[in-house]
Amino acid sequence: MTISNTGTGDVEPEVREELERLRASIDNIDAAVVHMLAERFKATQQVGRLKARHRLPPADPARESRQIARLRSLAEDARLDPAFAEKFLNFIVAEVIRHHERIAEDTARPPAN
Numbered sequence: 001m002t003i004s005n006t007g008t009g010d011v012e013p014e015v016r017e018e019l020e021r022l023r024a025s026i027d028n029i030d031a032a033v034v035h036m037l038a039e040r041f042k043a044t045q046q047v048g049r050l051k052a053r054h055r056l057p058p059a060d061p062a063r064e065s066r067q068i069a070r071l072r073s074l075a076e077d078a079r080l081d082p083a084f085a086e087k088f089l090n091f092i093v094a095e096v097i098r099h100h101e102r103i104a105e106d107t108a109r110p111p112a113n
Helices: 013-053 061-077 082-108
Strands: none
Touching: 013 082, 061 082
């Protein structure tokens, strides 16, 4: 059996079927992750609007620390690298804070006439 570097080489049919099955599963998981992130950002947008109305700061370092510890623990339980989980959460939190800052700026700005 030969397999090319591009993945288009001759592959035994059962191997190709298993590869396609696994990739279909990965594609489904990717779709679920995207939808879950969209739902998460809908919720964080609501938090951002609430914070802006009440002039609360966009970032909450204490909560972020608790969330990192919680996510690292969940990652360990799921046998996922906790450092990766932390990096992923930090990336998301940075984006959320940017959204909250923009919402706060838009809320503070007087309406254009």
